[in-house]
Amino acid sequence: MTARPEGLPSDKLPVGGAMRVxxxxxxxxxxxxxxxxxxxxxxxxxxxxxxxxxxxxxxxxxxxxxxxxxxxxxxxxxxxxxxxxxxxxxxxxxxxxxxxxxxxxxxxxxxxxxxxxxxxxxxxxxxxxxxxxxxxxxxxxxxxxxxxxxxxxxxxxxxxxxxxxxxxxxxxxxxxxxxxxxxxxxxxxxxxxxxxxxxxxxxxxxxxxxxxxxxxxxxxxxxxxxxxxxxxxxxxxxxxxxxxxxxxxxxxxxxxxxxxxxxxxxxxxxxxxxxxxxxxxxxxxxxxxxxxxxxxxxxxxxxxxxxxxxxxxxxxxxxxxxxxxxxxxxxxxxxxxxxxxxxxxxxxxxxxxxxxxxxxxxxxxxxxxxxxxxxxxxxxxxxxxxxxxxxxxxxxxxxxxxxxxxxxxxxxxxxxxxxxxxxxxxxxxxxxxxxxxxxxxxxxxxxxxxxxxxxxxxxxxxxxxxxxISRAVAEPPSDTRAYFRGKCVSSFGKDVVGASWDSVIFDVPGIGKLQRVPTREPLRGTEALTGQLFRKHATAGAFLRELLGLDPAPPPGPQAG
Amino acid sequence: MAAQEHQQPQSRDVEVDTDAPEAPPAAPEAQASVATQGVDDLLDEIDGVLESNAEEFVRAFVQKGGQ
Missing domain, CATH: 3.30.590 (Creatine Kinase; Chain A, domain 2)
Structure with missing residues (x-):
């Protein structure tokens, strides 16, 4: 695990060394x-x-x-x-x-x-x-x-x-x-x-x-x-x-x-x-x-x-x-x-x-x-x-x-x-x-x-x-937006119609048009920020509703803040 | 949930303690002696896995350009 200097925000890495996205x-x-x-x-x-x-x-x-x-x-x-x-x-x-x-x-x-x-x-x-x-x-x-x-x-x-x-x-x-x-x-x-x-x-x-x-x-x-x-x-x-x-x-x-x-x-x-x-x-x-x-x-x-x-x-x-x-x-x-x-x-x-x-x-x-x-x-x-x-x-x-x-x-x-x-x-x-x-x-x-x-x-x-290495074949890194992308694919693959480095696109029955979730901040969408959401929802619909605030009181998602 | 077909333990059966910078590589002399010792064995093994007809195999490996 990586030690974090106290007070360093969760979406910043320590500077001056070998850590970097x-x-x-x-x-x-x-x-x-x-x-x-x-x-x-x-x-x-x-x-x-x-x-x-x-x-x-x-x-x-x-x-x-x-x-x-x-x-x-x-x-x-x-x-x-x-x-x-x-x-x-x-x-x-x-x-x-x-x-x-x-x-x-x-x-x-x-x-x-x-x-x-x-x-x-x-x-x-x-x-x-x-x-x-x-x-x-x-x-x-x-x-x-x-x-x-x-x-x-x-x-x-x-x-x-x-x-x-x-x-x-x-x-x-x-x-x-x-x-x-x-x-x-x-x-x-x-x-x-x-x-x-x-x-x-x-x-x-x-x-x-x-x-x-x-x-x-x-x-x-x-x-x-x-x-x-x-x-x-x-x-x-x-x-x-x-x-x-x-x-x-x-x-x-x-x-x-x-x-x-x-x-x-x-x-x-x-x-x-x-x-x-x-x-x-x-x-x-x-x-x-x-x-x-x-x-x-x-x-x-x-x-x-x-x-x-x-x-x-x-x-x-x-x-x-x-x-x-x-x-x-x-x-x-x-x-x-x-x-x-x-x-x-x-x-x-x-x-x-x-x-x-x-x-x-x-x-x-x-x-x-x-x-x-x-x-x-x-x-x-x-x-x-x-x-x-x-x-x-x-x-x-x-x-x-x-x-x-x-x-x-x-x-x-x-x-x-x-x-x-x-x-x-x-x-x-x-x-x-x-x-x-x-x-x-x-x-x-x-x-x-x-x-x-x-x-x-x-x-x-x-x-x-x-x-x-074997684990890395199936699991995304936990501390970048790759976590969000990988988990979307492995958890809701059949409802994900496209993805890129900075977006995941859903097509979920009942939510209407395609939902494109931008992930433009590489250090958000991490397990710390979104893991609970993935664990909580079994369906893409419920997941997306909470993520996009279609339900009240959404937790922080990859774009929150 | 890594599938079994991804596992090739026979090829990667060397466990190296990766969290110990204080356990650096063996001293150069020790490594050199190990290298000399095992080199004939190693070459014998590799003789056995090399593709047959080296010249033809290498000639046929033609790639299109990439980045």
Whole structure:
């Protein structure tokens, strides 16, 4: 549990440390080995459909809900303008439900099957679900994507992000159990090593009052270098991986700009997409696209925890005052140097390593946390101290004995496995089997995924236990609006016709028109505020009447106050 | 109400005390020695789970672009 300083309102988090409203997005690599030409969008829809079938079996009324696109604004730029739709790349138009026409479906799976099984009750293929744990599961471009529910701290993000991997696994099993369908594998990685990359994104809530220029200046040196603690490792150099070797990051070679709105082309280190999914004059949602998808829990924990700390530094005006010369080139040079000795030039003329820069951020974050009291072992926020300790010990190992971090830092774990093969079999970096090790590292099936094989041998440290992850598959976090969203879906699924990050829409017999419940404050709609309401009412009608004040004396709901 | 199919305990049977920053990772030397000791076993096990025909499998893994 999180300690709360006395007098802190229930909808505020302690500032200065690692606590923050945040969420993860994972696009999974998708592949059907027995049907290599299958349409990727169609296969992704099949995956979503599989989960819908599973949850329908589990929950009365179906724990699935359609996505509500009303508040999606992918062309809003945090620098203060909006891109014309006609000027945008089609892949940027993420606010429209993807259309999968009957022709594409028929091409991929045959017309008969479409008629028999390829659609939900309303006749359209399900592309988009809201889950009972508050997450979103949908088809994004040509990949299935799991977007975690909003959480308040890095430990919870590890749990709800790993829950997504169990959701992915459940869909793989479901499809594999159907003898009529080709089996589909899902991979938690970021490239096919043939010039294509797909993302793993992070989202952090920030006060809108922080100038965007401060965010760019404060974050860029950190993002150029944090890969040494949270890179997932990649075989091959260059976008197509054709230069033999091993590098720290899956994503580094796919970044081409310093700041920009795009996420699929000319990828920028700092992404300016500005869809707050919350009260827009108070918050911005910082959309981070530069991270690798992590299976290592420690790398994932540090990725979110240290980034949250750096955002706190930026908000306090205490980020290290450094600027990296040519950050895109620096990002790639650091990724390509597993000896951690490569240097980048700062604008003040110094040449420093990635470790040097990480230590500068660590020192500043530790100082701020001490000043604000959030890292105190008794009166602190319960998270910041642990993030700082793990960050410090990881940087220490990277500087003195990197092999000692192979049980926690993902790229080192993967590299140790590849080195094992190279030493035992005397093979070169371009050996096909090493390519398979790199790919199969991220297979979500525990019997096939090499990360999971390492985990089962006790070679990977964990942050949260199995029971916590299993619980996060079904239960939402208790301390954000994801609680309200998830509970609406799991308790009243058949009466919920749509949901999004900031709304839940009901269609309840007897209440008339559709009822859209806005949830624009991320720290309301919590269990503390709405749990009693869910426990009290067995039907959506009674629940909604009390929530919306159609009955006298409503308790505080997600929008009360 | 997590469904049984979500449980893969055989793959995650390592319990690590997560609430104890004072119980940090093993000393580097100890970890290194464990690593050397078990590496052959580990590779043998992984040989057994790798997909057959590595070259073909890796070549066929072709993705469409994403974010």
């Amino acid at each position: 945040m969420g993860s997005e994972t696009e999974y690599g998708i592949h059907a080995p027995s049907a290599p030409g299958a349409n990727a969008t169609m296969m992704s829809a099949r995956i979503i459909q599989a989960y819908a079938n599973l949850t329908r079996q589990r929950a009365a009324g179906g724990a699935e809900t359609r996505w509500d696109y009303t508040d999606e604004e992918p062309l809003h730029d945090a620098r203060g303008w909006t891109v014309e739709r006609s000027a945008a790349d089609p892949s940027q138009l993420t606010d429209r439900p993807p259309v999968l026409d009957a022709e594409a479906v028929a091409l991929a799976y045959g017309r008969q099957e479409l008629e028999a099984d390829g659609s939900d009750e309303s006749g359209s293929l399900l592309m988009n679900m809201v889950l009972g744990n508050g997450a979103r599961l949908y088809v994004d471009h040509a990949h299935p994507e799991y977007s975690s529910p909003e959480v308040t701290n890095p430990r919870d993000i590890v749990a709800w992000d790993a829950a997504g991997d169990l959701v992915a696994l459940a869909t793989v099993r479901k499809v594999a159990a159907d003898p009529e369908l080709p089996s589909i594998n899902l991979y938690k990685n970021n490239t096919d090593n043939k010039s294509v990359s797909y993302g793993s994104h992070e989202n952090y809530l920030m006060p809108r009052s922080v100038p965007f220029g401060d965010i760019v200046r404060g974050l860029t040196p950190f993002f150029v270098t944090r890969q040494i603690i949270c890179g997932a490792g990649r075989l091959g150099i260059g976008q197509d991986g054709s230069t033999p070797g091993f590098q720290i990051s899956q994503r580094a070679d796919f970044f081409e700009a310093e700041v920009g709105l795009e996420t699929t082309i000319r990828r920028p280190i700092i992404n300016t997409r500005d869809e707050p999914h919350a009260t827009a004059d108070k918050y911005r949602r910082l959309h981070v696209i530069i991270g690798d998808a992590n299976l290592s829990q420690v790398s994932n924990y540090l990725k979110f925890g240290t980034t949250a700390l750096v955002l706190s530094l930026i908000e306090a005006g205490q980020a290290p005052k450094i600027e990296v010369h040519e950050p895109v080139a620096g990002l790639q040079a650091i990724s390509h140097d597993t000896s951690l000795t490569a240097t980048v030039r700062l604008l003040d003329g110094r040449r420093v390593t990635a470790l040097d820069i990480q230590w500068m951020y660590y020192e500043a974050a530790a100082k701020l946390a001490q000043e604000t009291g959030v890292s105190d072992s008794f009166s602190g926020d319960g998270h910041t101290r642990d993030v700082l300790e793990r960050w410090e010990s990881t940087l220490g190992l990277l500087g003195s004995n990197p092999a000692g971090a192979a049980g926690s830092v993902e790229w080192l774990a993967k590299m140790s496995l590849l080195d094992g093969y190279r030493n035992r079999d005397g093979v070169e970096w371009n050996d096909a089997r090493l390519g398979l090790v790199d790919l199969q590292w991220s297979d979500v099936r525990p019997e096939k995924g090499l990360y999971y094989r390492m985990l089962s041998r006790g070679r990977m440290q964990t942050i949260v236990d199995d029971a916590t």
